[in-house]
Amino acid sequence: MEPEQIITIALVDDHALFREGLREILESDGDMRVVGEAGDSAAAVTMIGRTLPDIVLLDVEIPGEEVTETVSRIRGLSPGTRIIILSMYDGPQLLSRLLGAGIRGYLLKSVHRHELIAAVRSVHEEPTRVVLAVSRNSLAQVEAASSAPTLSDKELEVLQLAAQALSNSQIARRLGLAEATVKRHMRNIFVKLNAVSRIDAVNKALAASLIAPYTRIDPD
Template sequence: MVADDLIITIALVDDHALFREGLREILESVGDMRIVGEAGDSMSAVTMIADTCPDIVLLDVEIPGDEVTETVSRIRTLSPDTRIIILSMYDGPQLLSRLLGAGIRGYLLKSVHRHELIAAVRSVHEEPTRIVLAVSRNSVAQVEATAAPTLTDKELEVLQLAAHALSNSQIARKLGLAEATVKRHMRNIFVKLNAVSRIDAVNKALAASLIAPRTRGDLD
């Protein structure tokens, strides 16, 4: 018998009761997983997850109610330690990209084998920062090709001021940094954005919605 502190608690969210029943039988057959709640729509799911705070949620992408990214966002707000694995019939890079941006930890096609599902749940539970995907290589390649680069908060501040045509010395004074530090941030930004100039970096950041467009009175 597995000790309670070693049990992986799981919530099932799918509008097909028969599918949920199949998932329950598969997951609870392995001994270290326990289903703590089920729901068939987004509103019930959010309420149930807020009450049970499971380790893992298996979330169908097409449940009735709110759009799936909104449901993901609400779950992460109400139960931030819960990791979300999407189950879907669809292998689309645009949806996958949106959901990864929303903070999911896995995206599995419903055609996966039972051992793949179990392995994904264990993997995401053991390493909360790991992302598990069971989709086509084409979808992964398209997501990787369009993924926005990650800039630190300070790099974003520097770049936002550079978008207002401030010099390095002006940015340094504005942020209370040494000018050499600003130059270092700009070098890092160039590398991450594959930019060849400040204007190129700003344009690429704007295109990726990393910074806000310049508006009158921004620096007032």
């Protein structure tokens, strides 16, 4: 087989036995070759920067830095590399964050070998395709979140403090902003969420999981 037809793959998982099993599965088909392995995030970034593989199979719980940061660093070093996450869990919040970071696949480690091979081939042949093997519930939550309005980081900060019943002047002091700037952020929030009041905006943001619930704890 010609070298350009070979799909090069990097394996990132802290369990050597699991990596060995993946290597055997992938290389059994003849058109895939594992070009590097790593057991933690720092070693993974170094190895991928050296080998520039077509595909990375990345354990979501790899030791080291947070997985979304590892994904960002890999994409910065090797933009052409497609990242497929392997995980024991399919939590929708983490899945949403990883999709936002630019992964091209998220597979549960319970998938069959033919599903793994098909996923690798799919994202290699069509770099914009995203392959997911998760529960219907997680997928539904991710789809719901993707349709939610997008607020800027500062707007989210303002709204999170508004959810704590802080006034515009209190929010301004807390964030080191002018009160007029806070009012402008609130107007933008109302428009984006189609809200008619602060309470309405907070409730809609909570329903869309844009901000975290806040519970006031009164001192004894």
